[in-house]
Amino acid sequence: xxxxxxxxxxxxxxxxxxxxxxxxxxxxxxxxxxxxxxxxxxxxxxxxxxxxxxxxxxxxxxxxxxxxxxxxxxxxxxxxxxxxxxxxxxxxxxxxxxxxxxxxxxxxxxxxxxxx
Numbered sequence: 001x002x003x004x005x006x007x008x009x010x011x012x013x014x015x016x017x018x019x020x021x022x023x024x025x026x027x028x029x030x031x032x033x034x035x036x037x038x039x040x041x042x043x044x045x046x047x048x049x050x051x052x053x054x055x056x057x058x059x060x061x062x063x064x065x066x067x068x069x070x071x072x073x074x075x076x077x078x079x080x081x082x083x084x085x086x087x088x089x090x091x092x093x094x095x096x097x098x099x100x101x102x103x104x105x106x107x108x109x110x111x112x113x114x115x116x
Contacts, residue, residue, distance in 0.1 A: 013031070
């Protein structure tokens with residue numbers, strides 16, 4: 001019940017602080033400065049963990065007598081076949097574009113009869 005009331009009060013305080021544009025940090029500091037010590041119930045001490053028996057160990061033998069683990073062989077990489085060289089015919093030369101406009105007959109004015 002007390003937790004529900006304190007949660008409700010904190011929620012109301014946050015809503016009021018948001019709606020009234022007050023600094024929540026400064027206002028909350030005042031709420032946190034209380035002289036009443038909380039009356040919390042005493043918790044019982046934690047029970048001690050009983051001593052566990054030691055873990056069983058494998059019988060030790062000579063290090064050279066231990067079987068060595070064998071790994072399967074790695075698969076070999078597939079070989080890539082050599083491709084035949086392609087002999088391409090030379091590309092035809094690109095025709096050049098003339099820089100001057102060709103003269104079209106009868107499109108230019110007749111030559112002058114008198115030269116200056």
